Amino acid sequence: MKKIVRVLKKVVLWFFILSIGAVIVYRFVPVFFTPLMGIRMVEQIAAGESVKCYHKWVPYNEISDHLKRAVIASEDQRFFQHNGFDRVEIEKAMKENKKRRRPRGASTISQQTAKNVFLWPQSSWVRKGLEAYFTVLIEFFWPKERILEVYLNCMETGNGIYGAEAVANRHFNTTASKLTAAQSALIAATLPNPRRFSSKNPSPYMLKRQQQILRQMQNIQLPKKK
Template sequence: MAQGGTRAPSGLRRALRRIALVLLVLLVAPYGLILLYAPGFVHPVSTLMLRDGVLRGGYDRQWTPFEKISPHLVRSVMVSEDGQFCAHDGVDWVQMRGVVQDALEGETTRGASTIPMQTVKNLFLWNGRFFLRKMLELPLALTADVIWSKRRIMEIYLNIAEWGPGIYGAEAAARHHFGVSAANLSRRQAALLAVSLPNPFDRNPAKPGRGLKRLATLIERRAGASADYITCLYP
């Protein structure tokens, strides 16, 4: 004879077990996908691309191998988004400690996302500032940095980065904004694309405002002097 209130109904227990199993699969699946995405012939899509495929009926992305992307864009994105890309293990712990310290002191936190962190976020997670997402992002970035080469990380990132509504990857961005291929981007065009990445909906690289032009000039100069920092991509 069942004792009321002491045990959950069997149907509820089964539902909770199913929910727990689904959550476990969602947590573990990205690590399997990191292994699956290691070979160069695999062309991953991001969660945002999947969203656009469902809600907008499609998106513009033409996968482009790393060697067919202009080195100007590679250098510009690296110095703009993650200057220590070749030196860290997927997470820039110096920057991360600064963010944690700022948060503990009640100050406005600055960004500390590396390119590996942004890559796994785009592939497997969601946008927005959420502590839970950041905690999921860190081990995924560390795992990706172990399994993928730096060139593979950059290749995937430059093929899934969003450069406007439904515009994904360097090739689609170069053709949409400048009418050229990703291989033929100039230094200036590459710098403008790089500085538009943090906010691709408000920053139009084809029609830059005064502030965006200043940022692009700074990135263009830094990219030109980045040889000592980018040896993991161009030995």
């Protein structure tokens, strides 16, 4: 029994060392591959499909400010005010979910970044707990601009498409830096389910959502560039 306890202590210790180390490394190093990309590739192979993984890292200042405002407007309007968890949205979700058949989440961009970079997409109490842990770490070690930079580079934006540059190339024949407000709002509109909704061939619902996001973008202020 003592041996098992010692082994467990070592496992926990190494988990903390490796997880904190990874977060510190990714504070400076581009994230070229995520667990989600690997999972999607395995799913494609299992389904007998050709493997698709389009992704290209671009720095924060090479991503359109329109896209930054669009994802904040769509996903997390208090991103620059909270510490990783939006208590206002959590309380709203808890009240609404008492009446909703399908519960809505209240995940922030920080939480989604933690999930995308370090974890897996399937929801469970274990993943939620680890997601909270990594959210605290990245909020502590990374500035908000870095969290947003990583999110915009790693978010799933289509079938086998990840990040701002890849979706700009494949859906709009442009670059992340040249995305317009309308294009950015369409991309943001797909984020709840980018494999179902397409920014390349938007449905009437998507176009309606695009207009809502465009209006909300007018209220989003980004920090002044240094």
